[in-house]
Amino acid sequence: VDDTTQINRLEAFSDGVFAIAITLLVLELRLPQSTDTGEGGRLLTHLLELWPTYLAYITSFITIGIMWANHHAMFQIIRRTDRNLLMLNVILLMFITFFNFPTVVVAEYFQAPDGRIAALFYSGTLFVIGIFFNVTWWYAARNPHLLDPQFDQGRSAALTRQYSIGTTLYLIAFVLAFFSVTASVGMCLLLAVFFAFPLRPARRN
Amino acid sequence: VDDTTQINRLEAFSDGVFAIAITLLVLELRLPQSTDTGEGGRLLTHLLELWPTYLAYITSFITIGIMWANHHAMFQIIRRTDRNLLMLNVILLMFITFFNFPTVVVAEYFQAPDGRIAALFYSGTLFVIGIFFNVTWWYAARNPHLLDPQFDQGRSAALTRQYSIGTTLYLIAFVLAFFSVTASVGMCLLLAVFFAFPLRPARRN
Amino acid sequence: VDDTTQINRLEAFSDGVFAIAITLLVLELRLPQSTDTGEGGRLLTHLLELWPTYLAYITSFITIGIMWANHHAMFQIIRRTDRNLLMLNVILLMFITFFNFPTVVVAEYFQAPDGRIAALFYSGTLFVIGIFFNVTWWYAARNPHLLDPQFDQGRSAALTRQYSIGTTLYLIAFVLAFFSVTASVGMCLLLAVFFAFPLRPARRN
Amino acid sequence: VDDTTQINRLEAFSDGVFAIAITLLVLELRLPQSTDTGEGGRLLTHLLELWPTYLAYITSFITIGIMWANHHAMFQIIRRTDRNLLMLNVILLMFITFFNFPTVVVAEYFQAPDGRIAALFYSGTLFVIGIFFNVTWWYAARNPHLLDPQFDQGRSAALTRQYSIGTTLYLIAFVLAFFSVTASVGMCLLLAVFFAFPLRPARRN
Numbered sequence: 001v002d003d004t005t006q007i008n009r010l011e012a013f014s015d016g017v018f019a020i021a022i023t024l025l026v027l028e029l030r031l032p033q034s035t036d037t038g039e040g041g042r043l044l045t046h047l048l049e050l051w052p053t054y055l056a057y058i059t060s061f062i063t064i065g066i067m068w069a070n071h072h073a074m075f076q077i078i079r080r081t082d083r084n085l086l087m088l089n090v091i092l093l094m095f096i097t098f099f100n101f102p103t104v105v106v107a108e109y110f111q112a113p114d115g116r117i118a119a120l121f122y123s124g125t126l127f128v129i130g131i132f133f134n135v136t137w138w139y140a141a142r143n144p145h146l147l148d149p150q151f152d153q154g155r156s157a158a159l160t161r162q163y164s165i166g167t168t169l170y171l172i173a174f175v176l177a178f179f180s181v182t183a184s185v186g187m188c189l190l191l192a193v194f195f196a197f198p199l200r201p202a203r204r205n
Numbered sequence: 206v207d208d209t210t211q212i213n214r215l216e217a218f219s220d221g222v223f224a225i226a227i228t229l230l231v232l233e234l235r236l237p238q239s240t241d242t243g244e245g246g247r248l249l250t251h252l253l254e255l256w257p258t259y260l261a262y263i264t265s266f267i268t269i270g271i272m273w274a275n276h277h278a279m280f281q282i283i284r285r286t287d288r289n290l291l292m293l294n295v296i297l298l299m300f301i302t303f304f305n306f307p308t309v310v311v312a313e314y315f316q317a318p319d320g321r322i323a324a325l326f327y328s329g330t331l332f333v334i335g336i337f338f339n340v341t342w343w344y345a346a347r348n349p350h351l352l353d354p355q356f357d358q359g360r361s362a363a364l365t366r367q368y369s370i371g372t373t374l375y376l377i378a379f380v381l382a383f384f385s386v387t388a389s390v391g392m393c394l395l396l397a398v399f400f401a402f403p404l405r406p407a408r409r410n
Numbered sequence: 411v412d413d414t415t416q417i418n419r420l421e422a423f424s425d426g427v428f429a430i431a432i433t434l435l436v437l438e439l440r441l442p443q444s445t446d447t448g449e450g451g452r453l454l455t456h457l458l459e460l461w462p463t464y465l466a467y468i469t470s471f472i473t474i475g476i477m478w479a480n481h482h483a484m485f486q487i488i489r490r491t492d493r494n495l496l497m498l499n500v501i502l503l504m505f506i507t508f509f510n511f512p513t514v515v516v517a518e519y520f521q522a523p524d525g526r527i528a529a530l531f532y533s534g535t536l537f538v539i540g541i542f543f544n545v546t547w548w549y550a551a552r553n554p555h556l557l558d559p560q561f562d563q564g565r566s567a568a569l570t571r572q573y574s575i576g577t578t579l580y581l582i583a584f585v586l587a588f589f590s591v592t593a594s595v596g597m598c599l600l601l602a603v604f605f606a607f608p609l610r611p612a613r614r615n
Numbered sequence: 616v617d618d619t620t621q622i623n624r625l626e627a628f629s630d631g632v633f634a635i636a637i638t639l640l641v642l643e644l645r646l647p648q649s650t651d652t653g654e655g656g657r658l659l660t661h662l663l664e665l666w667p668t669y670l671a672y673i674t675s676f677i678t679i680g681i682m683w684a685n686h687h688a689m690f691q692i693i694r695r696t697d698r699n700l701l702m703l704n705v706i707l708l709m710f711i712t713f714f715n716f717p718t719v720v721v722a723e724y725f726q727a728p729d730g731r732i733a734a735l736f737y738s739g740t741l742f743v744i745g746i747f748f749n750v751t752w753w754y755a756a757r758n759p760h761l762l763d764p765q766f767d768q769g770r771s772a773a774l775t776r777q778y779s780i781g782t783t784l785y786l787i788a789f790v791l792a793f794f795s796v797t798a799s800v801g802m803c804l805l806l807a808v809f810f811a812f813p814l815r816p817a818r819r820n
Binding site for chain 3: 621627698709720
Binding site: 011012015016018019020022023024025026027029030031040041042043044047057058061062065066068069072076196197 | 211214217218221222224225226229232288289291292295296298299302303305306309310313314317318319322323326
């Protein structure tokens with residue numbers, strides 16, 4: 001009972017951080033401050049010009065949503081915690097929260113000469129988050145007393161595979177940024193859509 | 206037990222996003238930055254001049270509150286989840302969080318020449334949220350293994366009706382914006398009040 | 411079981427709103443933007459000059475904390491909900507969240523010529539919140555099927571008394587602002603301290 | 616049952632405040648507003664120049680994460696609450712939330728002539744938080760009816776020791792700021808790392 005209570009608070013705290021990290025993204029959707037409301041005909045232009053920000057908002061929102069679902073899946077197998085796991089989770093959340101910053105940078109610099117740096121920063125952060133998902137999961141898997149005794153080996157192997165593949169794909173997006181900013185950022189968007197709605201039918205989990 | 210845990214985290218995460226989305230609205234209530242505090246007699250004017258922002262705050266706060274109550278009602282019938290439903294819920298939350306932005310725009314532009322664009326943006330976002338409520342509910346209803354086996358058919362039908370009517374009314378508010386900005390935004394306010402406190406007595410749910 | 415779930419989500423959503431409303435206050439603690447970091451000797455002055463903001467932060471933080479404890483006490487007696495109560499709670503939360511704005515205004519204008527308006531705005535908002543606590547509680551008390559069947563009549567009467575007294579005291583603080591800004595704001599601070607740590611020994615609730 | 620419900624809401628509210636306080640830190644990670652996106656070659660410089668902000672972000676994020684874990688450990692022993700404990704917890708959360716402000720100040724002033732004031736403000740706030748952890752724990756320990764009747768005396772003594780040591784170390788960091796800004800801030804960072812991952816193997820708690 002004690003251990004499950006602990007996991008419940010870890011989940012509640014994590015859900016809170018995910019919920020806030022995902023919601024703060026909307027604060028970046030703002031009209032330019034110098035906007036003059038006195039003259040007509042410009043609001044539509046301003047709203048349309050924000051398209052890179054909309055794309056960044058959608059990509060990052062869905063990506064954090066997927067991370068939340070993955071975190072969720074991981075803590076259906078992990079049912080106990082120790083101090084190390086608590087702190088690994090805090091560090092994982094630190095990088096996920098940090099992701100807000102490259103989102104702002106990529107939205108602002110996507111079309112600027114410095115777009116490459118922005119794309120490297122964005123995909124690189126996703127790559128680092130992927131690594132910390134692997135580290136957290138690897139720590140738990142090495143400490144079987146933390147896991148649900150009746151957990152499904154198949155699901156555990158699926159998680160391991162999924163985390164490795166995801167991390168590798170974000171490494172590819174990172175490398176891609178050296179060749180094409182659009183390809184790198186576009187790949188991050190496509191990965192969000194594909195991870196959200198895989199082509200194969202959803203398993204009833 | 207497992208499925209209920211899953212639904213619990215989906216609800217906790219959603220409650221968090223709703224709570225933050227609704228609370229961030231207050232950050233838009235700000236005095237003009239250039240305000241000089243040295244001279245008296247102007248604060249009252251500044252506070253009163255914010256009336257479109259107050260109206261937008263009230264309308265959006267109550268509207269998100271109603272969405273939360275509707276989400277709540279939906280997940281009293283849906284008692285299991287699969288990956289698709291998790292992600293549909295994330296996308297629904299993405300639009301609800303996004304609603305913060307048109308709220309800011311309509312508060313700023315309501316009386317400006319570009320008021321029409323602002324009203325279209327505001328009511329249009331509400332219409333899109335309505336559509337995604339329908340999509341999420343439609344997906345769950347098509348997958349009966351996700352539903353509470355003892356759910357009340359009458360309440361389910363009431364939800365379906367309610368979501369269709371709400372979405373249609375926001376479509377009307379959207380179309381209305383082409384004719385009158387005040388009528389469109391006023392309708393959104395009236396809908397918030399009416400949905401919050403319907404004339405017929407509340408059923409004991 | 412159904413009703414408890416409902417109350418649980420109402421509490422979770424409310425706790426989220428309280429937690430965010432209370433935490434957003436810190437965003438107002440900021441150094442003046444034009445601060446030049448190049449020269450020494452000024453940071454201390456800047457930090458000390460913020461004292462009205464610190465006082466407003468402390469008063470508002472403790473006040474919202476007390477409101478949270480009162481909400482908490484109310485929903486130990488209310489164990490079911492209907493649509494009206496859900497929406498009354500949303501409106502109560504709307505005013506509590508709104509309280510962030512007068513906090514900012516009073517911190518900025520406390521010493522300015524317009525301090526009176528700021529103090530009226532601040533204490534007036536607290537008075538309105540008090541009224542909505544009374545309305546919400548009054549609605550629940552009039553609908554006994556919403557209450558815990560084994561609730562303690564004494565505790566219920568204590569709540570009724572406490573809400574009336576609190577609201578009356580904030581009305582006095584409001585009226586006081588016409589005579590003295592310091593007295594009005596100081597009374598709000600003293601009420602926060604007194605409500606937090608009453609002189610009589612805490613009952614074991 | 617009643618008391619556990621109370622503790623559950625205290626925990627939920629606290630988890631919310633911790634989650635928001637920790638997540639708001641990312642809002643301080645911003646490029647200088649005057650940044651011109653038209654010319655290339657500067658984004659990388661801007662991103663690298665933010666290193667004191669990154670360090671402050673990491674230190675404060677991990678530190679708040681550790682505070683959350685400590686709060687968590689304390690409320691595994693405290694299983695009931697009274698009004699005083701509710702309010703002591705609110706005051707503890709007030710200082711933890713406040714910590715956001717010295718984080719911003721230290722990030723901005725770390726290398727400036729006023730760095731000493733910033734370091735005193737930062738470590739001093741951590742010292743005060745430490746004191747309030749001690750006060751809260753001391754209050755609960757003096758009121759044994761609030762504690763889990765089967766709590767482990769060893770774990771309770773470990774908490775008492777841990778809180779005293781932590782507070783003393785932050786007092787040292789505070790005093791150190793008079794001699795060296797770097798040593799004081801560096802000590803806060805090292806304490807975060809060391810508290811997060813102590814050298815001795817984690818006990819299976």
